[in-house]
Amino acid sequence: MLLRAQHGESQLSGQTANGRPGIRAVFARPAYRRLWAARTASAAGDAFATVALSLLVLDLTGSGLGVTGVVAAEIVPVLLLGPVAGIVVDRWSPVPVMVYADLARMVCALSLPLVAGSAAGVYALAFAMSAASVFFNPAAGSTVPSIVGSDELVAANSGIWSAAVFVQIVLAPAAGAVVLVAGYAPAFWVNAASFAVSALVLRKLRVDRAGSADASKDRWWPRAREGFALLGRHRVLRALAVGQLFAALSAGATSALLVVYIKDRLGLDSRGYGLALALIGAGAALGPLALSRFVSNPRRPAFVFGPYLLRAAVDGVLAFTLSPVLALGALAGYGLGTSTGAVTFTSLLQAETPAEARGRIFTAFDVIWQLGRLISLGIGGILADRAGLPIVYASGAVLLTAAAIIGWTSLRAADKDHGSARIHDI
Incomplete structure (x- = not known):
């Protein structure tokens, strides 16, 4: 209630003309700004990785079926690890889960140029990167309602979603140009850097733990x-x-x-x-x-x-x-x-x-x-x-x-x- 009272005036809270919390209202919260910056940086790196991975696998396999293998490598970890990841997020604070997941994805992205000549190696690292994302995504989703009010959820999710889509639209063509001019490695380096930035930003995010104090004993x-x-x-x-x-x-x-x-x-x-x-x-x-x-x-x-x-x-x-x-x-x-x-x-x-x-x-x-x-x-x-x-x-x-x-x-x-x-x- 204190936060809501502090942001009661429209000009200060960023409410829309009809009194609903708008994008400016959620950006007034430092914790949201930090989460938004981390998600946007990660989305920017993903734009490079998605383009580079698809083109690399197509070069290695010479077939569209080979490219679908990357999709399978992204789906299977969710099916295998989803239940485990959910328990991990509920047992511990979501912030460390996100940070460790980002660091794991950074290592995978840095390793991709080392296996660029092997389709099996690329599939394995794509699998590992997706496995880390299985832990990151629910942790990020559970953080949003912990840092904004219930009437601000739509505005908060709108800000994160729009930024992610926008950077992908803008950067996907740039990723293709980078691959064409400099090869695959720089695109993967950009992706690794985005995970590093995300981890650094999230390290200082403070979120109340959602689980019970005895969750680790369950x-x-x-x-x-x-x-x-x-x-x-x-x-x-x-x-x-x-x-x-x-x-x-x-x-x-x-x-x-x-x-x-x-x-x-x-x-x-x-x-x-x-x-x-x-x-x-x-x-x-x-x-x-x-x-x-x-x-x-x-x-x-x-x-x-x-x-x-x-x-x-x-x-x-x-x-x-x-x-x-x-x-x-x-x-x-x-x-x-x-x-x-x-x-x-x-x-x-x-x-x-x-x-x-x-x-x-x-x-x-x-x-x-x-x-x-x-x-x-x-x-x-x-x-x-x-x-x-x-x-x-x-x-x-x-x-x-x-x-x-x-x-x-x-x-x-x-x-x-x-x-x-x-x-x-x-």
């Missing part, structure tokens, strides 16, 4: 079961989990096959694919900034699950149109829906998850996303070959619509139950 398996039990009995978390799974089953295939869609269905060349990515990125970067001006309550179903309907509409357009103009315009809307949905979804997840279980719940959602994405990649490839791309995108539209309907009705029912409980208590 057995691991019972704590893991507690996380699964909470996810199963919590109506809002169940609704979000269903939405996460259906969205992953949709996005895995439609995203991976976008380059095929652009070239084969629309008849555009690589420049058309680049334009499509640019339009998606522009929508994704601008969406959260606009969202933070109008929304502070993450529990509103229209803003959590409405973006699913927008993305479903885009997939429906892509399934039936042959017009490049219409398709590319729809993709800008897809980026908008993806980013705004991610911000409100994450904010609601942070608001609803008990502090002592954030690590386990957040990693559970990571596992759900990656598992659904993996299934989608396999089924989508088969559907595309046997039934054609329109069926893939039409199926994606159906899945996203189902996710929106189930999530929307579940969240509204949970709100009614909560309101009835409050009335009964009175």
